[in-house]
Amino acid sequence: MAVLTPAAPGPSLRLRANALQSLCRQVFALRLVMIPLGTPLALSRTAPGVPAYLVSGAAVATFTLSYALFRDGERPGPLLPRHRWLLAPDMALGTLLLITATPSSPLGLVALGTPLLAGLVYGWRGSAVYAAAQTAVVAALGGGLVLSLLCVLSGAAGSSVRDFLTRLTQARAQLAVAEAIRAERDRLAREMHDSLAKTLHGLALTADALALTDDPAAIRTRSAQLAVAARRAVTESRALLTDLREPLADVPLLPALHRLAGPGTTVHAPGPLPVLPAPAAHHLLAIASEALENARRHAHATTVALTAASTPTHLTLTVTDDGRGLPPRPTPSPGHYGLLGMRERATALGARLRVGPHPDGRPGTRIDLTLPLEGSS
Template structure:
């Protein structure tokens, strides 16, 4: 706002400078008026162009505005109060109100009004000017001074409100970040370590039952003990993977081939659960598999793994069909089982309230990486299909070229 005031001053000084020079007395008078024109014009130009740099100097030293007022008064005496320089005098109380508050506005408005009255009184022919015309500009100076002080108060209050709003937004952002991190940790624990440890507990219960039976079969005991051992090692590996994921950022140098990893997880699922699961590479793109950042790949693989585990634990399925591939610019991953399917009235809110966070976690994971997820029967006559579609343009990493 102060820059705009100085821009207005520049225009008014430029318009009134010729009249001031023409009306100045020869010799010393012309030099003084010319110097005043140059100083006031350059001062206004500097403050207009670099207000952020020189504005604080004017704010700390009101005497600089007082000196500028005296130079402008010299021009006003030379050019006359009926020129555009009269409007320059109106700018001074406005600036004083904005910069120094109501006290500065009162001082500079009074001084500028007194200067205008003296100019009217001392100019030749001033007696022919009516009282209303003489008091018009001084009255405007008082009004602009009050207006400047009011604007200052409004801007200070707006600045205080803006700072308070920024502080509230910062606190909300921190709270949201903490909540998102807690939700992410809950998903990771639910989808990896918690389920694996539950499997360890079930296997250990089975081992205890076999060991305590009268017709204990050593081969069955060894098989169950091996299952407990493998499940415990898997839980330890998942814990290490989770801790490593919490400590590292996505590193393009460690990109993940999602399709190959998904095929390996499908085969591991069949070996662990004895539920037949087949993997098929689909899509129209027969090129090399896409390389994704570790964070994105982890979310997609966890969704697929969770879908297979749900088919084993809850769906009473006899077969799981996993399909993945690139179709155009989309990476599609589909996990379909031939189980009982979801109840018709199932909603995410109902699942969240009842404590079933598996499907809720899938949706949250897909949303976190910008993927779209569909949960339902799809085009199949029975069962459940989890379909994830991820646009590759924003996440695919370029494979490093070998020299």
């Protein structure tokens, strides 16, 4: 039974609606089991003839309605929160069983389903109305204190479960929002580090050098470099904003790697490279860019090589250099999160990243990225 509000539900409301739908279906399933089990016992205590026919007819009617709601509960489900009287026919059939089979028969327990459903669908207000009405019917038919108390308890149980689901879905929604905010902050930090922050750093170095220069020719050169860096910062800022507002466009992988390499870096691709989805290509190129930047700026390498190769199951990207290498246990220092960003991007890709010395002991650093291709096992 779908329990939906008239307005378009958000994720938390949909989650709660699905949970309540499952619970309501379980109530009907329990009733479907109880009726066939209790009917033979009820008939054994009923006089033959018309009384037996009445008990059988009431059992069949209740079973049929319960089965219809169990199977096709999504159709009337959205109406229940808006029209509380729709559970009245369900209670009427339960009352018919109480009248024909008497509350002391096993079929009397079927009447507990209506207060329980009211608690699940309407909360404590709805469960109070239906539990009170069902208790009054049971008392009027001589059902005894136990069954009357069970009617009250079933309504309270349904209401309590609904309240628990409400709190649970709210907590999960808040947790999901917090995780989404943190993921977005991490993503923005990676994007700014891998683009704008590097350009601004270079711009600051150029400005520092310009302040220490007295030679007019050098000043003109530094000023031109400063202008180029400033324009590059503006371009990268616009590109970052475009990426935030618009979907990423597909980028041919090999030409993009050649553009990243720049002078002094060799690019080798022994075969054709696959076409990757735009987000995957974006992460891969950012990892390659950070690896090349580390080799040139921090490792002071004289030779840098980038190799990209593809098999039917994996794409591998390798960056090697002959620089001074990494410290034994590299950890991010304040303001320097390049390696951390590379690992986060590799995790987002589902790829394996290795950063360390050359396996053969040569000086320098080797970075290997292995990306499983879609459809590979």
